[in-house]
Amino acid sequence: xxxxxxxxxxxxxxxxxxxxxxxxxxxxxxxxxxxxxxxxxxxxxxxxxxxxxxxxxxxxxxxxxxxxxxxxxxxxxxxxxxxxxxxxxxxxxxxxxxxxxxxxxxxxxxxxxxxxxxxxxxxxxxxxxxxxxxxxxxxxxxxxxxxxxxxxxxxxxxxxxxxxxxxxxxxxxxxxxxxxxxxxxxxxxxxxxxxxxxxxxxxxxxxxxxxxxxxxxxxxxxxxxxxxxxxxxxxxxxxxxxxxxxxxxxxxxxxxxxxxxxxxxxxxxxxxxxxxxxxxxxxxxxxxxxxxxxxxxxxxxxxxxxxxxxxxxxxxxxxxxxxxxxxxxxxxxxxxxxxxxxxxxxxxxxxxxxxxxxxxxxxxxxxxxxxxxxxxxxxxxxxxxxxxxxxxxxxxxxxxxxxxxxxxxxxxxxxxxxxxxxxxxxxxxxxxxxxxxxxxxxxxxxxxxxxxxxxxxxxxxxxxxxxxxxxxxxxxxxxxxxxxxxxxxxxxxxxxxxxxxxxxxxxxxxxxxxxxxxxxxxxxxxxxxxxxxxxxxxxxxxxxxxxxxxxxxxxxxxxxxxxxxxxxxxxxxxxxxxxxxxxxxxxxxxxxxxxxxxxxxxxxxxxxxxxxxxxxxxxxxxxxxxxxxxxxxxxxxxxxxxxxxxxxxxxxxxxxxxxxxxxxxxxxxxxxxxxxxxxxxxxxxxxxxxxxxxxxxxxxxxxxxxxxxxxxxxxxxxxxxxxxxxxxxxxxxxxxxxxxxxxxxxxxxxxxxxxxxxxxxxxxxxxxxxxxxxxxxxxxxxxxxxxxxxxxxxxxxxxxxxxxxxxxxxxxxxxxxxxxxxxxxxxxxxxx
Numbered sequence: 001x002x003x004x005x006x007x008x009x010x011x012x013x014x015x016x017x018x019x020x021x022x023x024x025x026x027x028x029x030x031x032x033x034x035x036x037x038x039x040x041x042x043x044x045x046x047x048x049x050x051x052x053x054x055x056x057x058x059x060x061x062x063x064x065x066x067x068x069x070x071x072x073x074x075x076x077x078x079x080x081x082x083x084x085x086x087x088x089x090x091x092x093x094x095x096x097x098x099x100x101x102x103x104x105x106x107x108x109x110x111x112x113x114x115x116x117x118x119x120x121x122x123x124x125x126x127x128x129x130x131x132x133x134x135x136x137x138x139x140x141x142x143x144x145x146x147x148x149x150x151x152x153x154x155x156x157x158x159x160x161x162x163x164x165x166x167x168x169x170x171x172x173x174x175x176x177x178x179x180x181x182x183x184x185x186x187x188x189x190x191x192x193x194x195x196x197x198x199x200x201x202x203x204x205x206x207x208x209x210x211x212x213x214x215x216x217x218x219x220x221x222x223x224x225x226x227x228x229x230x231x232x233x234x235x236x237x238x239x240x241x242x243x244x245x246x247x248x249x250x251x252x253x254x255x256x257x258x259x260x261x262x263x264x265x266x267x268x269x270x271x272x273x274x275x276x277x278x279x280x281x282x283x284x285x286x287x288x289x290x291x292x293x294x295x296x297x298x299x300x301x302x303x304x305x306x307x308x309x310x311x312x313x314x315x316x317x318x319x320x321x322x323x324x325x326x327x328x329x330x331x332x333x334x335x336x337x338x339x340x341x342x343x344x345x346x347x348x349x350x351x352x353x354x355x356x357x358x359x360x361x362x363x364x365x366x367x368x369x370x371x372x373x374x375x376x377x378x379x380x381x382x383x384x385x386x387x388x389x390x391x392x393x394x395x396x397x398x399x400x401x402x403x404x405x406x407x408x409x410x411x412x413x414x415x416x417x418x419x420x421x422x423x424x425x426x427x428x429x430x431x432x433x434x435x436x437x438x439x440x441x442x443x444x445x446x447x448x449x450x451x452x453x454x455x456x457x458x459x460x461x462x463x464x465x466x467x468x469x470x471x472x473x474x475x476x477x478x479x480x481x482x483x484x485x486x487x488x489x490x491x492x493x494x495x496x497x498x499x500x501x502x503x504x505x506x507x508x509x510x511x512x513x514x515x516x517x518x519x520x521x522x523x524x525x526x527x528x529x530x531x532x533x534x535x536x537x538x539x540x541x542x543x544x545x546x547x548x549x550x551x552x553x554x555x556x557x558x559x560x561x562x563x564x565x566x567x568x569x570x571x572x573x574x575x576x577x578x579x580x581x582x583x584x585x586x587x588x589x590x591x592x593x594x595x596x597x598x599x600x601x602x603x604x605x606x607x608x609x610x611x612x613x614x615x616x617x618x619x620x621x622x623x624x625x626x627x628x629x630x631x632x633x634x635x636x637x638x639x640x641x642x643x644x645x646x647x648x649x650x651x652x653x654x655x656x657x658x659x660x661x662x663x664x665x666x667x668x669x670x671x672x673x674x675x676x677x678x679x680x681x682x683x684x685x686x687x688x689x690x691x692x693x694x695x696x697x698x699x700x701x702x703x704x705x706x707x708x709x710x711x712x713x714x715x716x717x718x719x720x721x722x723x724x725x726x727x728x729x730x731x732x733x734x735x736x737x738x739x740x741x742x743x744x745x746x747x748x749x750x751x752x753x754x755x756x757x758x759x760x761x762x763x764x765x766x767x768x769x770x771x772x773x774x775x776x777x778x779x780x781x782x783x784x785x786x787x788x789x790x791x792x793x794x795x796x797x798x799x800x801x802x803x804x805x806x807x808x809x810x811x812x813x814x815x816x817x818x819x820x821x822x823x824x825x826x827x828x829x830x831x832x
Contacts (some may be wrong), residue, residue, distance in 0.1 A: 001118070002096055003046040004089050006172075007034055007106035008054030008079055013221050015510055016341035016359040017321060022056040024106040025063060026225065027306060029232050029241045030253065030271045030289055032063065033219055034106040036239055038070055044114040046102060047072050050095045052088040054079040084191045085172070090184040103174040105218075109228045111238040112173060112214040121175040124150065126208040127200065128180055131173035133216045136762055143762075144168050145769065146209040152201060155193065168209070168766065171216050214238070222339055226319065229304050230285040233267035241269055253290075262294075271307070289324065303334075312348070320352075323360065357511070384505045386800040389487035389495070391477055394429045398484050400436040407437040407472065408513035409504050410488055411444030416520060418469035421489070423451040423459035425562055425622050427590035429484055430474040437472050437486075438524055445516035448524045453585065455562040455623030457718035458534045460493030464714070465533070467491070475622050476590040479597075493716050494690040535570045538721060541713040543728050548575035550731035553613040555579045555629075556723075557604050560586030561621030566720055576727065579611060591621055601627060601635055609633030614730060615737050619719050625706035626719040630737035642702045643668060643744050644737060645722070648729040649700040650675035659692035659701035659709075662781050662794060663807050665747035683781030684796070690715055748816045749809040754827045756804040761797045764804055767830035768795045768823070785823075791815055793823045 011023030018026070024034035041049060049072055053060050057078050067074030077092035089096075089103055100121075102114065112131055121129035130152065132144055144155040145168065155170065170193060183199060184190050201207055215237040217228045231237055233249065243253035249266025252258060256270045261278030268282050272290040276282065280294045283301035288294065292305050295313040303317040306324040311317070316333045323342035331349040334340065338352045341360035346352065350364045353371045364370055384390055390406060392398040414420070422438055424430035434450075441448050449466065451459055456473055463471040470489050477483030488496045488504065496504065507513070516522065554576055558564040564583045571578050582600070592600070601618055608616040608629050616629035628636040628644065636644060646658060646668055654676045660668055661684045672679050677699070682692045686703070693701035694715035701709035708722035709715060730737070756764055768783045778784040782796030782805075791810035798805060804827050810816035 001046065001100055001102065003041050003049045003102045003104060004092055004096070005034065005037060005041070005049055005051045005104055005106045006085060006088055007060050008052050008057070008082065008088055009107060010055045011107065011220070012506070012510060014219075014225065016339055016357050017222075017225070017323060019341055019360050020056075021342075022053075022060055023219075024060060026107075026219070027289060028109055028219070028225075028228050029269050029287055031242070033109060033228075034060070034064070035070065036109055037104060037106055038064070038067070038072060038074075039239075040111060040114065041102075041104070042070065042072055046114070049073070050075050050077055050092045051106070052077045052079065052092055054082055054088070082189060083187075084189040084195075086184045086190040086192045086196045087188055090181055090186055090190065093181050096178065096181075098178050100175065100177055103172075103176060105172040107220075108172060108216060108218050109232070109237065110171070110173070110214060110216040112171070112212040112216060114173075117173070117210050117212070118175055120150070120210045121208070124208050125206060126175070127177050127205045128197070129175040129208045129210050130197075131171045131216075132168045132209045132211045133171050134211070134763070134766075135169040136758070136760065144170055144209050146211075150208045150210065152197075152207040152209050155197065155201075168211065169762075171212070172218075222321065222337065225321065226285075226302065226304060229287050230267075230302070233269060233285055233287070235267075243269070295330075306342070329366075384508060385496075385501045388477065388485040389473075391483060391485045393482055394484045398433070398486065400433060403433045403436040403474075403486065404440040405511075405513070406486060406508065407440035408444055409508035410470070410472065411441050411446045412507045412512070412514040413500070413503055414446060414469045416445035416514075416516065417447065417522070419447045419449060419466065421449045421451055421459055421463045421466070421468050421471035423454050423456070423471070423473050425475040425590050426453050426560075426585040426587050427476045427484075428587055430476065430590070433474050433484065433486070437474065441472075442522040442524055443516060444514050445520040445522050447522040449527050450524060451527070451530055453562055453565070454530065455566055455720060456487075457623055457714070457716070457720050458530060458562075458566065460489060460716045460718070461534055461537070461714050462493075462527070462530055463489050464491070464493040464716075465537075466527075470496075478591055478620065479593060481589060481591055490687075492690075492694070493714070495686045497687045497691075498685065531566055531569060535566065535573070538570065538713060538724060539573060542710065542721065542724050544574065544724070545728065546731040547728055550734070551577070552727070552731055553577040553579070553611060554727070555581070555604060555607045555611060555613045555616040556583075557581050557600055557616070557618040558583045559592065559600070559619055559621045560584055560589065561619060561623060563619040563621075563623035563720060566623065570720070570724070574724075574727070579607060579613070581607070586621075601629065605629045605633035605635060607633075617723050619723075620706070623719050624717055626708070626723055627706055628737065630741065632738055634738070636737065636741065638706045639665060639704055639747065639749065640741060640744075641706065642704050642708075643671060643747070644740050645702065645708060645726060646700060647671050647675075647740055647744055648726065648733065650677040651733070652729060653677065653699045656697045656699040657695065659689055659695075659698055661689060661703055662778070662784060663751075663796075664702075664704050665749040665809055666790070666792070667745050667747040670745060681778075681780055685781070686717070690717075747809070748811070748813045749807060750813070750816045750820050752806045752808075752820050752824055753798075753803045754806065754824055756797065756802055756827065758802050760830065761804065764827055764830040765795070765797065768826060771823075771826050787819070789815075791819055793819050795823060795827060 007024040011018035025032045145153045241251045243251045246252050251269045253272040255273040258276045259278040262276045263281040265283050268286040270288045274288045274292040276294045277296045279296035280298045285302040286300045287304045289307035291308045294311045297314040298311050300317045302319040305322045308325045310327045312330040314331045319336035320334045320338040322340045325343045328346045329348040332346045334352045335354040337355040340358045345363045347366035349367045351369045424434045438448050473487040560582045604616045618627045628641045657678045659680045662681050682688045693709040698711045707717040710721040710725045713721045772785045776786040784794040786792045794807040796805045808816045808820035
């Protein structure tokens with residue numbers, strides 16, 4: 001039986017280590033990852049192996065040759081262009097002939113029992129058997145659910161936290177029957193998990209999953225690379241380092257010289273012919289490659305040093321990686337997470353800060369303090385994007401320098417000469433960051449239309465109307481005057497999709513920004529009549545029949561935000577009597593605390609009641625979301641406000657679909673059914689809701705947080721358009737908001753958040769699916785378990801914080817409370 005080793009990947013996330021060598025050749029305890037893989041294959045009787053190569057293929061072929069040195073027979077299948085995981089194996093079909101074969105990645109460290117995997121495959125008569133492993137964070141892997149017999153029920157490639165329904169990850173190790181290659185198109189980029197397996201599963205083919213007990217680590221990031229070294233030295237993997245264990249955990253290879261006055265605290269590894277002088281101190285999880293010299297007074301802890309490196313006296317290396325043929329001179333210091341490429345020189349007393357990447361062939365001058373990678377710094381965080389874009393504290397986490405790099409990364413994802421809108425709220429911080437963004441975009445050959453301070457709905461509408469490639473909005477974080485959000489828009493004015501966010505994150509992480517040549521520097525323009533155009537189109541698209549005749553009186557609170565730039569001009573054309581408060585731009589306090597918001601809503605209610613207005617509306621400071629107050633001055637909660645507006649829209653249209661997130665009460669379904677309207681349930685992601693609202697038969701969408709989408713005008717959240725649409729509906733129905741509210745059934749929807757360590761999130765979701773048993777399960781977003789009496793619980797991991805959110809709804813409050821408590825215990829026990 002033959003094996004196929006896939007060794008064609010570029011390993012872009014591991015740059016600069018992979019800038020000039022392929023990922024399979026990266027050393028783990030002084031041997032290439034792929035060599036560990038080949039030795040595992042040999043141990044389990046796979047001596048004939050085909051290696052698929054593409055990126056820097058010659059280096060892989062030159063290193064391993066025909067495999068004679070390691071007692072194997074190797075042949076190579078070279079891809080002219082990347083063909084994907086399945087396409088690369090298809091490319092090697094001639095060498096595989098008509099027999100069962102095993103596929104394994106050449107860049108994952110593992111000691112999985114391949115013999116037992118093949119046995120499992122044979123016993124089950126499988127077409128494909130996938131080796132699976134339980135992992136704490138499944139986001140970077142394909143996740144799979146299997147039944148009690150091991151048959152695959154469902155899988156999803158690289159999910160978001162909202163899509164996680166298991167912590168059982170696809171290791172990329174497969175046993176396959178030869179006919180599976182008949183399902184792979186030749187010469188095309190085809191993926192096993194994304195293309196072939198879903199098709200086979202749909203056809204009912206026997207796909208099985210084998211849950212392995214051994215060690216497996218996908219060496220795809222700098223963190224996992226360091227972890228793999230530490231795990232091997234700790235004995236977590238069944239691979240023994242070459243050399244002699246001179247004391248517990250201290251491995252010294254042949255020809256190495258270690259002075260008796262050197263301090264060694266294992267586990268650690270010293271490579272062939274390395275030299276460690278007296279007074280040097282090597283601490284836990286340090287790995288020295290071949291021919292490394294460590295001078296007196298040097299201190300290394302969790303440092304991985306590749307071959308032929310000179311470490312000078314009194315240097316200090318912690319948790320870093322140093323590429324081959326590099327010189328680190330006296331007194332230099334390299335901090336946690338830093339990566340130094342091959343053939344660099346770090347001169348005396350230089351300081352390389354945490355997470356900095358120095359690409360190959362660079363020199364860091366003596367005494368330099370380097371906070372930037374190859375003069376670009378890195379921003380070490382779990383993910384770049386949060387629920388509100390890129391967020392952080394002003395001038396601490398979100399600085400003008402960071403804004404420049406973010407805008408440069410965004411520009412790099414667009415074509416030269418494209419147009420982008422830039423806008424902001426009224427704050428001084430947003431104005432400052434907006435200038436930095438504009439400079440970066442124009443320097444990257446992107447034309448900028450600066451809308452200055454304007455409501456976010458106007459920015460979204462202008463972005464879509466002018467056929468721009470996208471937009472950037474800078475706003476103060478809601479409820480936090482010290483924070484700022486940078487929101488990136490696509491060509492439709494909507495938030496970037498998760499795929500586009502990942503693309504931007506990759507460019508930002510690799511720090512490979514495009515710069516324009518002098519003749520390509522783009523233009524910065526200030527378009528005129530933007531608000532007038534928005535107001536005109538809004539009036540033209542939204543039905544305002546009956547508004548003048550109804551002689552409505554409305555109270556509006558602009559919250560000192562940018563909605564005040566639009567509403568006076570708009571309301572003057574509608575024939576409505578309006579009392580407006582906080583109708584100004586507030587530079588100093590561009591957002592409000594919860595206490596301030598509730599105070600202003602109470603005042604709004606008093607004004608509505610005393611003036612006998614039809615209703616009151618409070619806009620958020622950027623005009624995107626609204627809060628309603630009924631004619632009695634009573635606050636309508638966001639959940640209830642969604643139902644009221646939904647009832648108004650559905651009662652008039654009586655056909656079509658509405659899009660709502662899965663966290664919405666199912667009372668919304670009752671309202672829609674009464675009016676002959678259908679509900680499309682979406683994930684809580686804003687871009688998914690926007691996409692659903694753009695469908696041809698959609699009449700309305702809402703997010704349950706005061707955000708409404710009026711599709712006849714724009715497929716994005718727009719508080720101003722929602723208010724105008726509601727004004728027309730109230731005028732024509734002649735019903736008050738309290739009357740509409742009273743005819744809608746009461747909802748019993750409760751929410752709770754449970755602290756969950758990041759490492760336990762995948763395990764939590766698997767336990768939730770298992771605890772569901774035979775009950776109906778919906779995985780639109782998170783895991784929603786539906787009881788026989790139609791009560792339900794939704795378990796959804798937070799994408800940005802170490803918590804898991806739970807929503808429970810029942811026929812009454814007690815039922816919902818009991819359901820919430822029961823499932824909170826499941827989540828707590830799984831996460832502990």
